[in-house]
Amino acid sequence: MNAPLAFDRPGRPSPEGAEHAPASGRHVGAPLPRPNAKRLLAGRGAYVSDLKLPRMLHAAFVRAPFAHARIVRIGLDAARAAPGVVLVATGEDLAKLCTPWVGTLDHFKGMKSAPQLPLPLERVTWSGQAVVAVVAESRAAAEDAAELVEVGYEELPVLADLDTALAPDAPRIAPGFADNICFRSVVETGEVDDAFAAAAHVVEADMAFGRHTGVTLEPRALIADFDASERRLTVHHATQTPFQFQDLYARHYGLPEARVRVVAPDVGGSFGIKLHVYHEDMAVIGLSMLAGRPVKYVADRLEAFVSDIHARDHRVRARAALDANGRLIAIAAEDETAIGPFSTYPRTSAVEGNQVIRLIGAPYRLDAYRGDLKVVFQNKTQTSQYRAVGHPIACAVTEHLMDRAAARLGLDPFDIRARNLIPDDAYPCASATGYRFEKLSHEACLARLKGLMDYDRLRAEQAELRARGVHRGIGIAAFVEITNPTPAFYGVGGARISAQDGAVIAITPSGEVRCTISVTEQGQGTEAIIGQIVADYLGVPQEVVRVITGDTETTPHGGATWACRGAGIGGETALQAAKKLKANVLKVAAAILQAQPGDLDLVDGQVVAASGGAARLSLAEVARIAFFRSDTLPPGTDAQLTVAHHFAPSGYPFAFTNGIHGCHVEVDAETGLVKILRHFVVEDCGRIINPLLVDEQVRGGVVQGLGAAFFEECRYDGNGQLLNGSLADYLVPMACEMPDIAIAHMETPTKDTELGAKGCGEAGTAAASAAALNAVNDALAPLGAVLTQIPMTPARILTALGAF
Amino acid sequence: MTVPAPGLVPLTLTVNGDEVARMVPPRTTLADFLRAELELTATHVGCEMGACGACLVLLDGVPVHACLVFAVQAEGQKVETVEGLVARGALARLQAAFHERNALQCGFCTPGMLVNAYALLERGDVPDREEIRDALSGNYCRCTGYEAIVDAIETAARAAQEESVG
């Protein structure tokens, strides 16, 4: 692939399969395939679920059949006597080893949540909660014994919907709580009531969003290996955030941090699911301590549905006020979000709602805004951050209101947005909710999307097909995405979650490069882009750069991978480390060559003359001399061929990105089934390190958003029982239903870093469901139907149409 | 006939060209047998109910879910996993196309995708995009959004055809 690429449909690779070999300094910005993908393609992936340790045992859990019940009796004798069983442990057993945790953050004022333990002592608070742990020689034997555990329950009243939980006389989720509200927050700017009173037009909507879950293809998996002789704990853990877990395991199990090692090898998908504390995972640490042997736990798919965090369970009542010219004046929104029986640890269950009320209206100029959030406890699986935290809800609310306003005013959806988007020349500025924007490119993205979609042609085609009874719809949705968070996100709230990252880069004796870095890889291409950055900023070919991630014992401490920070923060860390190392290399080379460092450069692994580029010395030769013949260096030469660098963003609290989606659908008005014809994205994540990887992040994100739009929903009955907790019943997006996705980019680098990169991992998910909702409503408009709920199931579409 | 005991039973089958003989519990699925007993961990387990496609292997030449077959049912049959297909070079074009197109992220679905793609390409023609999507209709991927996978399979099919023609 040596021609400039159109990433809508990359060309086929050259027939001879030529390797990419761009010149040194040409890695960043090039669509290079991921070096580490070859291993996965050869069946050589090494996931935690694949790993076997000597004398390893397997855990299974007895789970609560009720959403809320008192535990009155636990009978373990039969299970303990079952073949292959090594250990059966209850909440009490583990509470002797593990201190409780509370999922609140200090900067969320007034937030409350009950303390949690690995396994409950007295009450179960959601159906599927682990109650008793069984450890045996095989998973099958552990499951056999788990069937023999007898637990007696006394059922308690269940909070299974928002209204029940919010009723004044509702049973409380935890003893002593005044109400069932975990967190309340109101954001208010300007004169909201006056704005609505004076508005020429007010549009409003009651919207509902289905609770969904991450469904990583590799379920949660870990092996805890406690060595009592040294009181040393090694955890092989399918996680995004090894350092966070090193800290948590050390603190809650009373171990010195340096004796806790968390290793995250290949991870089979994460998306925010694998950075929360799960009760089973915490229990497994204690089980290994009790058993004195490695204990493995891999959640099976049924367990994953009732124990992986859920997300996005919101209902929002929103209004927008506009003047007679279609200018947006004010938005008011009330968001009620249903979480679990407590707030998730350590990132809480409040961040999602908090971001919803702060992202509503974010792409637009607004005089006044009020967002009112209630985070409400439920006897359901815990909820927390999942890819594009809060964004899809905020975006759908905002963009649905914009389309309603356009319809009211008789404006085209592009037109009303053009009138209201924050102009590209207005930066820096702040949103009505207080987010500070360095520089965004909404207007440019809007214009680009119109061309990318061939919008006028689609409208003409739509009119023509409508005449023939074919209902196609076009929807667009603008978004703002939060990336590169500073300590303002978690650190200020007291959580030991790092906003900085660290890298150590070393020249090896052969003149190759080894980079260990705290950001982690779950397939998005972290290692690849770090390799590209190091190659360019050090001056070597990428092939000689080995990037190592995912091990607290071998990589420097850092925040790792979440909230779209890998490229922006991890990338800048690597860049600065590479520059430091380059300066050191050139100092040594200058000493060898009796030249001035400033007259030299490192290009493609060769020390060259800075002017003219004549080759002077290979990096391998510099390394050979430094490592093996330091006696030949001039006295006092400081040959530091390993450097460490830590970086935390310190300018804007977040590097916001922006973009806009378009969705083209055809609705079968007789069946309520929707064919997604095509999806379009224009996004601006700042400097693009690798367009191939950025585009595939966006595509994957879009499909997660389309899954939310049409398929995904955790459905509960009134007793708090999950009705569709299997992969046959919880519908994930599959190949036949998903469209091809066209992508274009704007590039507005952040000036807060030298690299200029922002995040892109959530851009796809943030607006896809909003664009789809608008597209379906556009298709249904002539039929007089409006949907305000996702997923847009056939039943909901046919109901809106009054078809039955 | 008397009731047989639920203990171990003998199993002989061919895996990746080698004859394998083991004593196995009848309840062990082919997926668990391959992964735990033979350490062929390219075959992944994602749902244990045939809904995700991560565990596809070739059983007597056709893709089946290794989680929906007990190992004992494969007595006397030929099993081929991604490890075996890779070793005999049968996936080379697909591997190259997937790599070039970044048609994988976390890689957990990839072996199942490769097994299905291999079977599709064995037909010898170039399937259209709808046919490729249909062939993958039971393969769940949470990372890519599928388009890159469809592209890569299309590319590999074209490459195979060009090679056979040219």
Add this chain to the structure above:
Amino acid sequence: MKARAFAYVRPRTLEEAHAAFAAADGDASFISGGQSLVPALAMRLQAPQVLVDLAGVDALRGVHLDGDVLRIGALTRHADALTDPLIRRHAPLLAAAAPFVAHPAIRNRGTLGGSVALADPASEFPAMMLAMGAEMEISGDAGLRRVPADEYFLDLYQTAIEPGEILVALHVPAAGPHACCAFDEMARRRGDYAMVGGGLMAERDGDALRAVRIALFSVGPTPVRARGAEAALEGRAPDADTIAAAQRALDGDIDPMDDAEVPAAMRRHLARVLLGRLIRKLEADQ
């Protein structure tokens, strides 16, 4: 999600298979393709003491034409319904339904007999037995017997097969020279269980349709013959009025279950839409 321990036997003959079942005192399950049974075992929804694998019983194999009846051995795979020339020619409705059944890898392993024996009310093949007027050949204590499809489906997952009996073959009347058929279903995703689906068989007599048989699935505890709709179509050319009459009649044919995802009234609506589409498909294929 690991199955409870069980013993495994692999008989070579029907006699051995029956003996194995009897020896387990009835606490046994027959397995053929296992595509529905294995997940049920893995989730411990079923836990037989003995699993009797029918894969080695040759009497259950093969597809051949016997006069004007196509005998389809119970072990015939779903995928064969797409590719077997005899099935494609003489049981075209099966071939038409096959692409809608689950996913390719499931079809490679699942058997027609297994599907019809399980009689999932949301499955395609059992309903097609009804539409085609097939007979199920069942082996039991009294040897072999045949049960017409109209008498075979009794209730949810209950068929004329008694515990310990084995479905041996499906006998399908071979489609004649004037036969026509159509299949369709409405599913949320490719390969999902349908919200509503159905098949239609008929003979063309000029413009008119005769010997109309319609079977729907996912509309009740068993696959259902749409006898009212059949009568409305019988002997008539399927013009708009006739189709509308058949759609009206369909309401009396089905008594669909109610659930949050697909309420009963919606199933009725979808069944009417489906019927219209089946007839239009038939006409389009003419």
